[in-house]
Amino acid sequence: MNSRREREKLLQRQEILAVALTLFSEKGYHNVSMQEVAGKAEFAIGTLYKFFQNKEDLYRVLVLEECEKFYDAFDRALEEPGDEIEKLRKYVRTKGEIFRSNISFIRLYLAESRGANFAIKRDLSDEVRKRYFAFLERLASVFDSGIKNKRFKEISGAFKLAVALDSIVNSFLLLWLDAPELNPYPEDPDAILDIFFKGLIDP
Amino acid sequence: MNSRREREKLLQRQEILAVALTLFSEKGYHNVSMQEVAGKAEFAIGTLYKFFQNKEDLYRVLVLEECEKFYDAFDRALEEPGDEIEKLRKYVRTKGEIFRSNISFIRLYLAESRGANFAIKRDLSDEVRKRYFAFLERLASVFDSGIKNKRFKEISGAFKLAVALDSIVNSFLLLWLDAPELNPYPEDPDAILDIFFKGLIDP
Amino acid sequence: MNSRREREKLLQRQEILAVALTLFSEKGYHNVSMQEVAGKAEFAIGTLYKFFQNKEDLYRVLVLEECEKFYDAFDRALEEPGDEIEKLRKYVRTKGEIFRSNISFIRLYLAESRGANFAIKRDLSDEVRKRYFAFLERLASVFDSGIKNKRFKEISGAFKLAVALDSIVNSFLLLWLDAPELNPYPEDPDAILDIFFKGLIDP
Amino acid sequence: MNSRREREKLLQRQEILAVALTLFSEKGYHNVSMQEVAGKAEFAIGTLYKFFQNKEDLYRVLVLEECEKFYDAFDRALEEPGDEIEKLRKYVRTKGEIFRSNISFIRLYLAESRGANFAIKRDLSDEVRKRYFAFLERLASVFDSGIKNKRFKEISGAFKLAVALDSIVNSFLLLWLDAPELNPYPEDPDAILDIFFKGLIDP
DNA sequence: GATGAATGAGGTTTCATTCAT
DNA sequence: AATGAATGAAACCTCATTCAT
Missing domain, CATH: 1.10.10.60 (Homeodomain-like)
Structure with missing residues (x-):
C-alpha cells in the first residue's frame, strides 16, 4: 500500500x-x-x-478550496435545527469565527468575491461568485421561510434581505479587521443581528 | 503669462x-x-x-483624485438642507448616481476602500481608508443627530449604523453591477433605505 | 525626414x-x-x-529572407538569355557561387528544405518547401522546353529531371563542403553538368 | 547462467x-x-x-544502430551476384524498401548523414558520415568495375558517380515522402535508374 | 520640452539528471 | 534492481525606467 x-x-x-x-x-x-x-x-x-500546473493554477486551487470550506461551513450553519432567527444567528456566529481564524484569507476572498481582482482570468471570479450567489439563495430561503411563518414582517424580496445581511456582517468583520478599536463585535457577534433585525421581526 | x-x-x-x-x-x-x-x-x-514619477504614482494620483471626487460629492449630499432622513436619502441617491456614471472606477474604489487590493504599497489603501473613515464619521454624525432628535430609535452606536448603511448601499450597487436582473435598484435608490430603516425610525 | x-x-x-x-x-x-x-x-x-516577436520569429525571418535571396538568384539565373543548356549551366554556376559565399547558411537551408528540422513549427518548413517546389517547377520548365526543342532526348517527366539535377548539384556542393579533397568541383562547376547530361542531350 | x-x-x-x-x-x-x-x-x-548514460547517448546509440542496419543492408545489396547494373538496381530497390518500411527514421538519417543536424555534438554526425563515406566508396567500386568492364562509358570519377546516384535516389525518396502525388517512384524503383543511366551505359 | 529606443533585472516555466527508498 | 520525487540551472520573455537626441 x-x-x-x-x-x-x-x-x-x-x-x-x-x-x-x-x-x-x-x-x-x-x-x-x-x-x-x-x-x-x-x-x-x-x-x-x-x-x-502553473502559478495561476496554484492561486485558483487555493482560492477555490478555501472558499469551498467557507461556504460549506455557512451552509451547515443554516441547516442546523432552530427557527429562522436561530439559523441566522448561527450563520453570523459561524462567519465571525471563520473570519477570525482565517484572517489571512479574508482579503483574498473579498478580492475575489467583490470583483476587485484582475490578477486572474475572469473564470475564477466567476466560479467564486457563482458559489457565493448559490449561498445567498440559501440564505434568502431562510428569510423567505421567516416571512411565510409570519415571524418576519412582510418585507420586499428575501434575496435582497440576504444581500443586506451578508454585506452588513462582512463590513462589520472588516471593520473589526481594519479598526478593532471601533468594533469589538467579534466578541459579541449577535449584537449586529439586533441592529439589523430591529424592525424586521414582526412584533 | x-x-x-x-x-x-x-x-x-x-x-x-x-x-x-x-x-x-x-x-x-x-x-x-x-x-x-x-x-x-x-x-x-x-x-x-x-x-x-512612476507607474505607482500614476495609480496613486488616479485613485486619490477620483476618490476625492466621490467623497466630496457624498459630503455635499450630507450637507444639503433637510432632516436626517432626507440627508441619508440624498446620500444614497448621490452614491447611486455616482456609481452609475463611474462604473469603470467602482471596482478600483471598492478594492482600495475595503482593502482587498495589493496592487500598491499599503500607503495608498491607508490614505484612501483614512478618507473613507472620515466620511463614515460624518455619516455617523447624521445618525447621532437623528437619535438625539428622537427621530430614530435609540440604537447602539451611530458609527456602526453608518457602517451598516454604507455596506448595504455598496453591496446593492455591486449586486446591480454584477447581476442587474436581481437588483433593479438604481432605478429606485430609495427602496433600499426603506428596507434598512424599517424599524430604525422611531414610530 | x-x-x-x-x-x-x-x-x-x-x-x-x-x-x-x-x-x-x-x-x-x-x-x-x-x-x-x-x-x-x-x-x-x-x-x-x-x-x-520571439525567438521563433527571429529564426523564421532569418530563414525566409535568406531563402528568398537564394531563390531569387536561382530564378534570375534561369531567366538569362541562352539555350536550355546554357540556362542550366548558369543555374549550376550560380548555385555554386551562392553556396560558397553563404556556407554558414547552407546547413540551415538544407535542414529546412530537406525536412530534417523540427526546431520550428511545421509552418516554416512548409513555406520554405513551397518556395522550393515553385523553383523546381521553373527548373522543370527549362527541361520541358529543351525536350520540345528536341535539344534533349525524350525523357520521362521534366519535373523529375529537375529534381534529379538539383539533388546532384546539392550533393556535390555538400561533398565539397564536407570533404573538399574529394570534390574540387566548385572550381569547375560545369563538370557535373557533363556527367548529368551525358546521354540527356540528343545527339 | x-x-x-x-x-x-x-x-x-x-x-x-x-x-x-x-x-x-x-x-x-x-x-x-x-x-x-x-x-x-x-x-x-x-x-x-x-x-x-544520458539523453544524448540514447540518441547517439539510436542513430548509430539504425544506420548500421541501413548500411549493412545496402552493403549486402551490392554484394549480391550479378553484373554492375544489377548490383546498382538491387541497391536502389533495397534503399526504396528500407525507406518505405522505416519512414520514421528517414529524416533523422538524412539529417545525420548530410550534416543538417545540430541536435548533437558534431561527433555523432562525424561517425555516421564516416560510415556513409565508406558505403559510398563501396558504391564507387561498382561503378569503377563497370567502367573497367566497358559496361559503362568512360566517365570522370567513380566516386562522383556514386555520390550522384545516391543523391538522386535520396531526393526521389524524399519527393515521394513529401509529395507522393509527384513521385509514384517507390512502386517502381527501377524507373529512376533508367533516368540516371540513360547515357551512362555504353551502347 | 518631448520623444521613444534601449536597457536588463526579474518573472515564469521546463527538463535532464540524481539518489534515497 | 528499479523507481520516480526532487532538484535547480537555464531558457524565454516583459516592461518600468532612463537618457541621448
Whole structure:
C-alpha cells in the first residue's frame, strides 16, 4: 500500500498551499514570485510545478478550496435545527469565527468575491461568485421561510434581505479587521443581528 | 503669462488619467503597461514620466483624485438642507448616481476602500481608508443627530449604523453591477433605505 | 525626414540577423540562446524583442529572407538569355557561387528544405518547401522546353529531371563542403553538368 | 547462467530504442523529453539511465544502430551476384524498401548523414558520415568495375558517380515522402535508374 | 520640452539528471 | 534492481525606467 506516500504528498501540497495563502494574502498575487513560495515552503521550484500546473493554477486551487470550506461551513450553519432567527444567528456566529481564524484569507476572498481582482482570468471570479450567489439563495430561503411563518414582517424580496445581511456582517468583520478599536463585535457577534433585525421581526 | 501652457498641461494630465482609469479598471494595475497607457493616450512614454514619477504614482494620483471626487460629492449630499432622513436619502441617491456614471472606477474604489487590493504599497489603501473613515464619521454624525432628535430609535452606536448603511448601499450597487436582473435598484435608490430603516425610525 | 533613423534600424536588424545566422548555423536553433545572440550582437535582450516577436520569429525571418535571396538568384539565373543548356549551366554556376559565399547558411537551408528540422513549427518548413517546389517547377520548365526543342532526348517527366539535377548539384556542393579533397568541383562547376547530361542531350 | 536475464534486458533496451525512435522522428530531439520516452516505453526514468548514460547517448546509440542496419543492408545489396547494373538496381530497390518500411527514421538519417543536424555534438554526425563515406566508396567500386568492364562509358570519377546516384535516389525518396502525388517512384524503383543511366551505359 | 529606443533585472516555466527508498 | 520525487540551472520573455537626441 502506498498510502504513506500519498499522505506525505498531501501534506506537502497542504504545506505549499498554506505558504502560498500567507504570501498571496500579504502581498497579492502579482507581488509574490514562485521562487518566493518555493523558498518559504522549502521546496525546489520544480516541486511546485509537480503539484500545480502553473502559478495561476496554484492561486485558483487555493482560492477555490478555501472558499469551498467557507461556504460549506455557512451552509451547515443554516441547516442546523432552530427557527429562522436561530439559523441566522448561527450563520453570523459561524462567519465571525471563520473570519477570525482565517484572517489571512479574508482579503483574498473579498478580492475575489467583490470583483476587485484582475490578477486572474475572469473564470475564477466567476466560479467564486457563482458559489457565493448559490449561498445567498440559501440564505434568502431562510428569510423567505421567516416571512411565510409570519415571524418576519412582510418585507420586499428575501434575496435582497440576504444581500443586506451578508454585506452588513462582512463590513462589520472588516471593520473589526481594519479598526478593532471601533468594533469589538467579534466578541459579541449577535449584537449586529439586533441592529439589523430591529424592525424586521414582526412584533 | 504662461497660463495657456498651464491649461494645456492640465488637460494632458487629465487625458492621461482618464486613459489610465479606463485601462486599470478594465484589466487591473498589473495587467496594464505604461506603454499601453502612453499609446492609448497618444503620448510618448517619456511624457508620462514628466507628469507622474512612476507607474505607482500614476495609480496613486488616479485613485486619490477620483476618490476625492466621490467623497466630496457624498459630503455635499450630507450637507444639503433637510432632516436626517432626507440627508441619508440624498446620500444614497448621490452614491447611486455616482456609481452609475463611474462604473469603470467602482471596482478600483471598492478594492482600495475595503482593502482587498495589493496592487500598491499599503500607503495608498491607508490614505484612501483614512478618507473613507472620515466620511463614515460624518455619516455617523447624521445618525447621532437623528437619535438625539428622537427621530430614530435609540440604537447602539451611530458609527456602526453608518457602517451598516454604507455596506448595504455598496453591496446593492455591486449586486446591480454584477447581476442587474436581481437588483433593479438604481432605478429606485430609495427602496433600499426603506428596507434598512424599517424599524430604525422611531414610530 | 527620419530616414537616417530608419537606415540605422535596418542596419541593426541586419546585424542581429547576421549574428543569429552565424550562431544558428554553427550550433543549431536549440543550442543558441537569445542571451547569446544579444550578447554577440552587442544589444540588450530587450532590443532583440523590439525587432522580432520571439525567438521563433527571429529564426523564421532569418530563414525566409535568406531563402528568398537564394531563390531569387536561382530564378534570375534561369531567366538569362541562352539555350536550355546554357540556362542550366548558369543555374549550376550560380548555385555554386551562392553556396560558397553563404556556407554558414547552407546547413540551415538544407535542414529546412530537406525536412530534417523540427526546431520550428511545421509552418516554416512548409513555406520554405513551397518556395522550393515553385523553383523546381521553373527548373522543370527549362527541361520541358529543351525536350520540345528536341535539344534533349525524350525523357520521362521534366519535373523529375529537375529534381534529379538539383539533388546532384546539392550533393556535390555538400561533398565539397564536407570533404573538399574529394570534390574540387566548385572550381569547375560545369563538370557535373557533363556527367548529368551525358546521354540527356540528343545527339 | 543468467541468459534469460540478459535476453530480457536486451528486449527492454530494444523497447526503449523503438519508442525513442518514434518520438525523436516525430518531434525532433529537442522536443522530446526523457520523461516522455520513459512514459511511452512504460519504464521509470531511472531505468532509462541504467541503459543509456544520458539523453544524448540514447540518441547517439539510436542513430548509430539504425544506420548500421541501413548500411549493412545496402552493403549486402551490392554484394549480391550479378553484373554492375544489377548490383546498382538491387541497391536502389533495397534503399526504396528500407525507406518505405522505416519512414520514421528517414529524416533523422538524412539529417545525420548530410550534416543538417545540430541536435548533437558534431561527433555523432562525424561517425555516421564516416560510415556513409565508406558505403559510398563501396558504391564507387561498382561503378569503377563497370567502367573497367566497358559496361559503362568512360566517365570522370567513380566516386562522383556514386555520390550522384545516391543523391538522386535520396531526393526521389524524399519527393515521394513529401509529395507522393509527384513521385509514384517507390512502386517502381527501377524507373529512376533508367533516368540516371540513360547515357551512362555504353551502347 | 518631448520623444521613444534601449536597457536588463526579474518573472515564469521546463527538463535532464540524481539518489534515497 | 528499479523507481520516480526532487532538484535547480537555464531558457524565454516583459516592461518600468532612463537618457541621448
